[in-house]
Amino acid sequence: MTAKKSAHTCCYVTLLFGCAIGALSTIGAINGSPALAKNGDPQANAIMAPYQVFNEAGQEVISALLPFGTQFSDATTLTSQTIQLRITGTDTGGTVTGITRNCSVGNRNISRRNVRMLLDGLTTISISRAKSLFSVVLKIDNVSQYQGAIACDPITLRVNP
Amino acid sequence: MRPFLLFLIFFSILLAEFFCTTKKALADDVLSFYVSGNVLAPPTWQTAAGADLTAMAFNFSSRLADANATANVDSSVFLARLVNAASYPTTVLLSRPTGCGIGPAVVTDSHVQFVVNGTATTANGALTIPSSGTQNFVLRFAAVGGYGNKAGTVSCGQAGALTYSY
Numbered sequence: 001m002t003a004k005k006s007a008h009t010c011c012y013v014t015l016l017f018g019c020a021i022g023a024l025s026t027i028g029a030i031n032g033s034p035a036l037a038k039n040g041d042p043q044a045n046a047i048m049a050p051y052q053v054f055n056e057a058g059q060e061v062i063s064a065l066l067p068f069g070t071q072f073s074d075a076t077t078l079t080s081q082t083i084q085l086r087i088t089g090t091d092t093g094g095t096v097t098g099i100t101r102n103c104s105v106g107n108r109n110i111s112r113r114n115v116r117m118l119l120d121g122l123t124t125i126s127i128s129r130a131k132s133l134f135s136v137v138l139k140i141d142n143v144s145q146y147q148g149a150i151a152c153d154p155i156t157l158r159v160n161p
Numbered sequence: 162m163r164p165f166l167l168f169l170i171f172f173s174i175l176l177a178e179f180f181c182t183t184k185k186a187l188a189d190d191v192l193s194f195y196v197s198g199n200v201l202a203p204p205t206w207q208t209a210a211g212a213d214l215t216a217m218a219f220n221f222s223s224r225l226a227d228a229n230a231t232a233n234v235d236s237s238v239f240l241a242r243l244v245n246a247a248s249y250p251t252t253v254l255l256s257r258p259t260g261c262g263i264g265p266a267v268v269t270d271s272h273v274q275f276v277v278n279g280t281a282t283t284a285n286g287a288l289t290i291p292s293s294g295t296q297n298f299v300l301r302f303a304a305v306g307g308y309g310n311k312a313g314t315v316s317c318g319q320a321g322a323l324t325y326s327y
Contacts, residue, residue: 017322068199149200
């Protein structure tokens with residue numbers, strides 16, 4: 001897994017001074033409709049090639065880590081490091097979307113409404129776009145003052161043919 | 162009757178093929194993600210007693226003007242600490258105060274030094290904070306300026322800053 005570290009130097013604490021006194025998915029095992037056989041149609045009733053996902057290094061992956069590293073509770077949004085992925089086996093049209101779930105920071109639960117997966121900065125991209133490397137980042141909003149370990153229910157990348 | 166039944170069967174087959182071949186494929190979850198990480202209390206400057214600190218005021222009131230002009234003019238020690246930095250030693254950005262003076266005497270900006278744990282820093286820029294523990298800070302008007310025998314209210318027109326970025 002190759003992770004691209006995103007910029008995290010976004011905050012500062014300044015002290016003024018003076019001198020005043022003072023889960024593994026099913027990798028699209030069967031793609032396509034169970035069509036009736038038709039003479040002369042090689043695609044009919046066939047199991048099409050499954051989707052395959054590759055990381056930036058060109059390795060096929062079935063799961064991926066989105067590391068948040070160490071972040072601080074004065075942030076209102078937590079942003080994971082960015083990873084790059086590519087999907088093949090996508091000859092048909094359609095879209096790719098991140099399916100987010102509830103997360104938690106420490107003992108505070110965060111509704112999935114506040115969890116966003118951005119693909120190239122968007123919530124949904126076309127399958128044709130996903131054939132080339134695209135960025136994936138997870139954002140958890142409205143977490144101000146929460147502290148503790150970051151965890152999420154299983155998040156998946158979904159292809160809608 | 163028989164031709165009608167044959168037609169009905171044939172038509173049913175056609176309908177079945179139509180619906181099956183146009184059935185939309187189901188969505189596939191092609192990758193699962195897991196996450197890791199921790200959220201900590203943010204870095205902050207604190208007093209030695211642990212109170213949050215937004216400004217430090219250096220006090221020169223305990224100092225008497227020296228007969229010797231070429232003596233350093235040092236403030237009292239200010240105790241402060243930087244907590245929750247990502248690691249230690251860590252680097253902060255120092256910006257020294259400017260436009261200082263002692264009574265009517267003007268202190269040249271380049272003569273203003275920032276002393277951390279006894280080590281004077283003579284230029285703005287990176288400054289090392291060795292640990293999260295309490296550090297000794299002193300503001301100094303360097304002896305080279307000949308301020309040792311000056312008396313009067315100490316003030317600076319522009320405050321300095323210690324900035325830790327994260």
